[in-house]
Each structure stands twice: as structure tokens, then as C-alpha cells.
Amino acid sequence: MEETNAxxxxxxxxxxxxxxxxxAAVIIWLIGMLLVGYxxxxxxxxxxxxxxxxxxxxxxxxxxxxMIVIVCTPTRLxxxxxxxxxxxxxxDFQIRSEGSANKSSFWTGTYTDSPTTDDRGWVFxxxxxxxxDVKDKYSADHTGILTEHPSVIGTPQPATISAVxxxxxxxxxxxxPATFVVVxxxxxxxxxxxxxxxxxxxxxxxxxxxxxxIAVTSFQTAKRMQATIDxxxxxxxxxxxxxxxxxxxxxxxxxxxxxxxxxxDASRSIDDLHAWRWKYEIYIRRIEVYMTxxxxxxxxxxxxxxxxxxxxxxxxxxxDGTGGVLVRPNTFSFKELGQYMRRWEVPHNIDISSLFxxxxxxxxxxxxxxxxxxxxWGLSLGDPCYILGKAIPRPNEELKEEKFWSRGQNxxxxxxxxxxxQFEARLERGSELGxxxxxxxxxxxxxxxxxxxxxxxxxxxMAFQAAG
Numbered sequence: 001m002e003e004t005n006a007x008x009x010x011x012x013x014x015x016x017x018x019x020x021x022x023x024a025a026v027i028i029w030l031i032g033m034l035l036v037g038y039x040x041x042x043x044x045x046x047x048x049x050x051x052x053x054x055x056x057x058x059x060x061x062x063x064x065x066x067m068i069v070i071v072c073t074p075t076r077l078x079x080x081x082x083x084x085x086x087x088x089x090x091x092d093f094q095i096r097s098e099g100s101a102n103k104s105s106f107w108t109g110t111y112t113d114s115p116t117t118d119d120r121g122w123v124f125x126x127x128x129x130x131x132x133d134v135k136d137k138y139s140a141d142h143t144g145i146l147t148e149h150p151s152v153i154g155t156p157q158p159a160t161i162s163a164v165x166x167x168x169x170x171x172x173x174x175x176x177p178a179t180f181v182v183v184x185x186x187x188x189x190x191x192x193x194x195x196x197x198x199x200x201x202x203x204x205x206x207x208x209x210x211x212x213x214i215a216v217t218s219f220q221t222a223k224r225m226q227a228t229i230d231x232x233x234x235x236x237x238x239x240x241x242x243x244x245x246x247x248x249x250x251x252x253x254x255x256x257x258x259x260x261x262x263x264x265d266a267s268r269s270i271d272d273l274h275a276w277r278w279k280y281e282i283y284i285r286r287i288e289v290y291m292t293x294x295x296x297x298x299x300x301x302x303x304x305x306x307x308x309x310x311x312x313x314x315x316x317x318x319x320d321g322t323g324g325v326l327v328r329p330n331t332f333s334f335k336e337l338g339q340y341m342r343r344w345e346v347p348h349n350i351d352i353s354s355l356f357x358x359x360x361x362x363x364x365x366x367x368x369x370x371x372x373x374x375x376x377w378g379l380s381l382g383d384p385c386y387i388l389g390k391a392i393p394r395p396n397e398e399l400k401e402e403k404f405w406s407r408g409q410n411x412x413x414x415x416x417x418x419x420x421x422q423f424e425a426r427l428e429r430g431s432e433l434g435x436x437x438x439x440x441x442x443x444x445x446x447x448x449x450x451x452x453x454x455x456x457x458x459x460x461x462m463a464f465q466a467a468g
Contacts, residue, residue, distance in 0.1 A: 008084065010077075010156040010433070013441075017076045017159030018166065029072040035065025036170065043174070056181040059174040066167035073163035077156055078437050081123045090122040092382065111345040119437060120338035120430030122384050124148045126249055127321075129382065136405035137251065137317050138324045140237060145321035148384065148431045149247055150233040155432060157229065158439045165441065168448040175455030176462075179207040183463035204460075211456040215449035222445030227388065227424065228435055236410050237323035239391055243423050246387045246415065247431050248320035250274055250379060254402065257314035257381070262374045268344055272381035275329045275337065275427065277311035282348075283371035304373070318385055318415065325410045326394065327387065327427075329379070332417030334426040337377040338434070345373045384431040390418040 021029050043058025124147040131143055145152060186203025231245040239246070252272075262268040262278045270276075281304045288299050313329040329335070348369045379385060391413040404411055417425040428435055 008153055010154045013076070013157040013159040015160045017162040019074055019076045019079050019163075021072050021074055025072050029069060032065045032068030032072060035061045036069065036167065037065075039063075039065060039174070040170070056177055059177040060181060062174045063171050063178045066170045069167050070164050075162065075438055075440075076159065077433075077439070078119075081433065081437060084123050085121075088123070088125050090125040091128050092118065092121045092126075110347075111343075113343040113345075114341065115339055118339070120384070120428075120434035122148060123431070123433050124153075126382070126384065132251055132319075137253065137319075138404065138408065138411045139406040140323055141319070141321045143321065145235070146247075146249065146431075148433060149235075149320055150432050151235060153433075155229055155233075156436045156439065158225075158436075158441045160441055160443070162440055162444065165444045165448065168444060168452070172448055172451045172455060175211070175452050176459045179456045179459035180463050182207055183460050184467065187463060187467045208453070208456045208460045211449070211453040215453040218445045218449040222442055224424065224426070225436065225439045225445070226442065228386075228432065229439075231388065233432065235322045236318065236320045236325050237408060239325065239410055239413070241391045241393070241409075241413060243388075243390050243420055243425075246318055246320065246325070246389070248318040248324075248385060250381055250383045250385050251317040251319050251324065252381060253315050253317050253326060255314075257316075258312075260312065260376070260378070262342075262344070262376050263308075268342075268374060268376075270342065270376065270378065273312075273378040274314045274316040274381065275312075275335055275429075276376065276378035277309065277337065278374055278376045279306060280308040281306050281373045281375075282369055283373065284367045284369055286367040302370075316381075318387065323408060323410045325391070326414040327385075327389075328414055328416055329427055332389070332425060332427040333419075334417070334424065335379075336426065336428040337379055338429045340375050340377050341380075342376045343373065345371060347371055379427075379429045383429055384434060386428045386430055386432055386435045387415060387426070388423070389415040389425050389427070390420070392416055392418075 020026065039058040039060070039062030041058075043055055043062065046052075046054030046058055126146060126148065127141060127143050131141060133139055133141070147153070182203050186200050189200040189203070191197060191200065228245070233247050234240070234244045236246060236248060257272050257274050260270045260273050260276055260278075262270070263280055283302065283304050285300060285302050288301055290297055290299070315326060315328055315330075317324040318327045319325075348371060394412060394414045399412070417427060419425050430437075
């Protein structure tokens with residue numbers, strides 16, 4: 001078997017990655033850039049003139065603008081993946097582009113949404129079911145190793161500094177003055193018993209709380225991304241027992257995955273899902289009564305409320321072109337399925353309220369049920385899959401019951417999601433390219449967020465001390 005020639009090699013990410021977005025996002029991105037420019041220039045001039053109020057104004061504008069730019073700026077890898085997909089036209093990309101859309105009915109008010117893009121789908125074309133060996137699931141493909149396998153195209157590396165690093169540094173520089181102003185304003189706002197109380201609490205404790213959450217999640221993401229970059233990817237045909245990294249395609253094992261009926265409704269049935277979860281929400285309107293200094297007041301509140309979450313798994317064969325291995329997805333505590341694959345939304349019809357009796361019973365007095373929404377995430381047959389797991393021996397009874405047409409270590413083991421010291425098992429939809437599409441440097445994960453948190457914490461303490 002000859003290995004596939006690499007059409008592209010992903011290696012060094014370079015020093016700077018600053019890639020402007022495309023489409024409508026450019027408008028929001030430009031607004032963010034203008035805010036940053038205004039804030040930096042205004043703040044610099046204010047420092048020269050000694051105007052404290054102007055310094056604060058510039059700091060807040062710079063922080064808000066920087067956050068907008070960070071959110072709107074894609075990585076160079078994301079842009080490159082999109083170009084390759086449009087050139088290679090992998091099968092799943094065509095299915096999404098041609099068959100997915102937003103569908104709604106004017107008469108019934110129903111709404112179905114299937115994303116037309118897939119941030120974790122195949123970047124290069126992968127063999128479809130017509131090329132799979134249904135009889136011998138564990139043997140090598142005639143087409144050779146997957147083009148998207150890291151041993152063929154390499155492992156992407158992040159740039160030393162990206163938009164996150166550049167504008168994160170700006171946020172870090174302005175963290176103290178911006179936070180001090182926001183917290184100080186929150187402290188002097190009066191307690192009224194109205195909605196503004198939430199604003200007051202958020203202004204006093206929001207900056208330090210949000211910065212702490214970002215610092216913690218960034219540290220966790222840094223560990224996962226570094227593990228993906230540092231761990232060599234094994235070829236399934238020659239894998240060894242123990243902890244390993246695998247990249248391959250989801251294929252059927254002995255039986256098809258059971259049909260998933262989202263919300264127990266046959267009209268929302270999806271086949272061939274080997275790992276999935278769905279969420280059911282209701283959209284409610286309620287009238288709240290609250291007391292103010294001027295007496296009783298009412299306000300109308302709308303919100304989505306989660307009612308039910310459900311998930312499931314079905315064993316599958318992970319195949320990388322060199323061979324296949326059995327995977328037990330139910331053993332993985334960490335699963336990342338990417339963006340949702342389907343969403344259904346329907347208005348609530350009081351004439352059929354008996355169908356939702358259990359749901360209606362959860363609503364409080366004074367609430368009106370307006371809409372129902374179900375959202376589904378899934379790992380489908382043929383999807384790319386990335387795994388950090390442990391290869392352990394399969395039960396002898398299972399091996400005796402299954403008929404094999406080839407031999408190899410990959411037949412005798414199964415992949416479980418067992419953690420080990422310095423090793424966190426996980427299963428993700430997408431190849432290694434998809435997993436690392438938004439990767440940043442360790443400097444941007446581990447250094448900048450803690451500095452921002454430290455600045456926000458110091459400014460919060462100073463603001464409370466200044467207020468007495």
C-alpha cells in the first residue's frame with residue numbers, strides 16, 4: 001500500500017497571524033478597530049494633558065473594541081481550510097452546501113435550521129461508503145491512508161502571536177483603568193430594587209469574574225491543544241497498547257447505530273449517529289411583580305429555559321486507511337461534537353397542549369409558553385474523528401463471536417476513554433486539522449489572561465477602597 005502524497009503540509013505557523021474576516025463580519029470588525037484606534041489615541045493624548053476622565057474613556061473604548069476584534073478575527077488556519085474545502089469539495093462539504101439551509105413555514109410557524117458550513121468537517125476529500133470494505137472492516141483501504149492524516153500533512157502549529165495576542169495585550173494594558181471606572185460607577189449606583197440592580201452588581205463584580213473565567217478556561221484549553229500538538233498520531237494498523245492519539249473516519253462496526261428520535265418524535269429522526277446529544281428548550285414569557293420606592297411595578301421577561309438534555313453512543317470502527325479499530329464512545333467523559341447539526345423550532349399551540357402536559361406542569365403561575373426548540377449535535381457515519389484514548393485488549397468472548405478476515409494488533413484491542421497521569425482522554429468530531437483550527441500560542445493562552453485577571457482584581461480592590 002502506498003501512502004497518499006501530501007497536497008499541503010501544515011507545519012510552522014509563523015510569527016504573526018492577523019487575518020481580517022470576510023463578509024458581513026468585516027463591518028463589526030472595522031467598528032472594533034475604530035474603537036481601539038479612538039481609545040489608544042484619546043488615551044495617549046489624555047496622559048499628556050493629565051485628563052483623568054479622558055484616560056478612562058479611552059481605556060473603556062480600547063477594551064470594548066479589542067474584544068470585538070478578537071471575536072471577529074479568524075485564524076489563518078480557518079481561512080486556509082475554507083479555501084481547501086472549496087477547492088477539494090469533499091463529499092460532506094457538498095452535502096452541507098447543497099442540502100442544508102434554514103427552512104420555515106409561514107402557516108405553521110415551524111423553523112428548521114441546518115448549518116451550511118461545518119467547522120469540523122473534512123478539509124480534504126475522504127473515501128465514501130462505496131470505498132469501504134464492508135466484509136473486512138479492519139483491513140487497509142485500497143485508496144491508502146487518509147489524506148488528512150497527520151502523518152501525511154503534518155500537524156498545524158499556531159503563530160507566535162495573533163489577533164488575540166495583539167488585542168489581548170491592549171486589554172491587559174487598560175485592564176486597571178477600565179475596570180476601576182466600571183466598578184466605581186457600579187458602587188455609586190443606588191440600590192433601587194429594579195432591573196438596574198443587576199447592572200449594579202454586574203458592574204461591581206462582572207469584570208473580575210469574567211476575567212477569572214476566561215483565565216481558567218484558557219489554561220484548560222492550552223493543556224488540551226498542547227497535548228494534541230505534542231502527541232504523535234499512531235497509524236491504526238501498527239498501533240500499540242496504551243495511551244495514544246488516533247485520527248480517522250467513523251465507520252460501522254457490527255450493527256447500525258439506532259435511529260435517534262429527538263424529543264421522542266419520529267418526525268425528528270436522524271440515522272447513523274454514533275455519539276450524540278440533544279437539548280430541549282422552551283421559550284416563555286412571564287410577568288414579574290416587584291417593589292420599588294414608588295410602589296408595585298410589573299415587567300415582562302422573555303427567556304429560553306432548558307427542560308431536557310439527553311445523549312447517547314454506539315460503538316464504531318475508527319479507520320485511517322491503514323486499518324480499523326473498535327472504539328467505545330460511551331467510555332469517554334469528554335466529548336466535543338462541534339457545532340449543532342440540526343435545530344427545530346415550533347410555536348406552542350394551546351389546542352394541542354395535552355401533548356406537552358409534563359412540560360406545562362413545570363411552568364410557574366403567570367408564565368406563558370410561546371415556543372419549543374430542539375437542538376441536536378452528533379458524530380455521524382463517515383465523519384472525521386480525533387481521539388486521545390487508551391488501547392486495551394478486547395474481551396475473549398467478543399473476539400470469538402466476531403469473524404475476522406485479516407490479522408493485526410488493531411483487531412485485538414479496543415479504544416477506551418481512560419485518563420492517566422498527564423493524559424486526558426477525549427473524543428472529538430473532526431480530524432486534527434479541525435481540532436487545531438482555532439489554536440493559539442501558549443503565550444496567548446497562559447500569559448495574557450492571568451495578567452488581565454490580575455489587573456481587574458487589583459482595580460476592583462482599589463475601587464472599593466476608594467469608595468470607603
